[in-house]
Amino acid sequence: MGRGSRAGWGGGLALGLMALAPTASAQDLGDIRNELRTGAEGFSRALQSLTGFAALPGVSAANFTVGGDALSSDAEIDKYVLPFSEQFSDIRALGGELYTELTLGYLTYDQTAELLPTVSQELGIQSFSAFAGLGLGFPLTPRTTIRPILLFGYSRIQDNSKFTGIDGPIYQKIEDGLFADFRLDTALLGGALQLAYERKLTDDIHFTTRLRYNQLHADTFDATDAALETSSNFGVFTAHAETNGPTGLSLLERDLRWIVFAANSTFTESTGTDISFFFELGGGIEIVDPGVVRGVDGVSLRASGIRGEQNVNGWSAYLQLEF
Numbered sequence: 001m002g003r004g005s006r007a008g009w010g011g012g013l014a015l016g017l018m019a020l021a022p023t024a025s026a027q028d029l030g031d032i033r034n035e036l037r038t039g040a041e042g043f044s045r046a047l048q049s050l051t052g053f054a055a056l057p058g059v060s061a062a063n064f065t066v067g068g069d070a071l072s073s074d075a076e077i078d079k080y081v082l083p084f085s086e087q088f089s090d091i092r093a094l095g096g097e098l099y100t101e102l103t104l105g106y107l108t109y110d111q112t113a114e115l116l117p118t119v120s121q122e123l124g125i126q127s128f129s130a131f132a133g134l135g136l137g138f139p140l141t142p143r144t145t146i147r148p149i150l151l152f153g154y155s156r157i158q159d160n161s162k163f164t165g166i167d168g169p170i171y172q173k174i175e176d177g178l179f180a181d182f183r184l185d186t187a188l189l190g191g192a193l194q195l196a197y198e199r200k201l202t203d204d205i206h207f208t209t210r211l212r213y214n215q216l217h218a219d220t221f222d223a224t225d226a227a228l229e230t231s232s233n234f235g236v237f238t239a240h241a242e243t244n245g246p247t248g249l250s251l252l253e254r255d256l257r258w259i260v261f262a263a264n265s266t267f268t269e270s271t272g273t274d275i276s277f278f279f280e281l282g283g284g285i286e287i288v289d290p291g292v293v294r295g296v297d298g299v300s301l302r303a304s305g306i307r308g309e310q311n312v313n314g315w316s317a318y319l320q321l322e323f
Contacts, residue, residue: 033174040178040227048186048218049234051155052267053275055105055129056214057083058238059265060280060306061318067311068111075111080318087137087145096136099147105129119165121180129155133192143199149192151216158183177224184223190216205245212238235268244286255288259300278308282316 053059064077085101092098109125135149161180163171172180192215198208219231242261249256261284266277282304299319306314 033178036174036178037225037227040225041230043179044184044220044223044228044230045218045232047157047184047228048155048220048230048232049267050107050109050127050157051105051129051153051186051188051218052214052216052234052236053265054079054107054127055081055103055131055153055155056236056238057081057085057101057103057131057133058210058212058240058263059236060263060304060314060316062280062304062306062314062316064275064278064306064312064314066275071115072111072113075109077107077109079105079107081105085133087147094136096138099133099135099137099149101131101133101149103131103133105131115171116165116167119163119167119171121171122162122164123180124160124162125157126159127155127157129153131188135192135194143197145196147192147194147196149194151188151190151192151214153188155186155188155218156183157186178227182224182228184220184228186218186220188216188218190214201243202245205243207241207243209241210239214238237264237266237268239264247285251287257286257288259284259286259302261302261304263304275312276309278306278312278314280304280306280314280316 059079059081061079061081064075064079066075066077068074082104083101084103085099088098088100105127106129107125107127109123109127111123113121113123115121131151131153133149133151135147137145137147139145159180159182161175163169163175163180175181177183192212194210194212196208196210198206201207214236215233216235217231217233220229223229240261240263242259244257244259247256247258261280261282263280264277265280267275282302284300284302286300301318302320303317304315306312306316308314
């Protein structure tokens with residue numbers, strides 16, 4: 001998982017195995033596993049906060065490379081999100097307009113860690129998540145809207161690690177369901193505050209920006225080992241600024257618009273990837289097609305480059321619905 005955490009757990013286990021292998025008894029291995037459970041709480045919390053990186057709206061879908069160290073290779077992360085949102089001007093409550101959102105997320109995390117000269121672990125983590133949001137939009141000015149949002153969701157994080165090397169089978173037996181081949185089912189509840197601003201720079205060049213802070217409580221209610229059933233709190237801040245304008249071209253009798261955007265994501269707690277923040281700069285083309293589906297203005301094709309802490313490098317290329 002995170003470089004320092006994974007190295008620490010692997011190192012502690014390595015010392016025990018160096019003393020026991022290859023003649024360790026079942027009781028000895030059981031004792032080591034019980035000792036490892038004392039570190040499971042922090043590991044579980046890092047996995048829970050990975051959900052904020054994996055599925056919250058505003059955190060980019062992309063391919064990330066996170067720098068490794070002497071004990072581990074670079075981590076490869078592929079992240080996909082499908083966000084939907086709509087503000088209903090004809091449904092009002094408490095002076096605001098009803099706002100809803102749904103974000104579906106999928107993430108893969110692959111990394112190889114050398115635990116001993118005689119054993120390596122190939123991590124293969126997957127995260128599936130769904131977040132729903134319900135809130136109200138209040139106009140602060142004709143161009144500015146503030147939205148308090150209630151968030152609730154679910155995530156499943158699972159691992160399919162493989163151990164290689166002479167001592168691989170011993171590690172597999174001790175870590176199975178704990179730090180390898182684990183599964184966590186987690187309920188999430190929290191809130192967000194979003195500030196959205198939009199204006200016309202000229203008659204046909206538009207500028208929008210969104211600032212958002214999410215605070216979540218995560219509770220793992222089922223896992224492959226009871227030591228992983230913990231709870232935690234974490235926050236995610238996102239910022240996005242975008243300008244779009246006409247290209248003078250059309251496709252399928254629909255206008256094409258150019259897009260330039262910049263974004264930032266900052267995490268108040270470790271995401272299990274050692275990423276605290278990253279920045280993104282990109283552009284794209286939008287096919288304008290309002291009125292076909294309520295709330296959907298068109299579809300855009302986007303690409304971007306990403307740089308961040310811990311030698312994070314990334315890129316993205318994706319289709320996005322425009323609301």
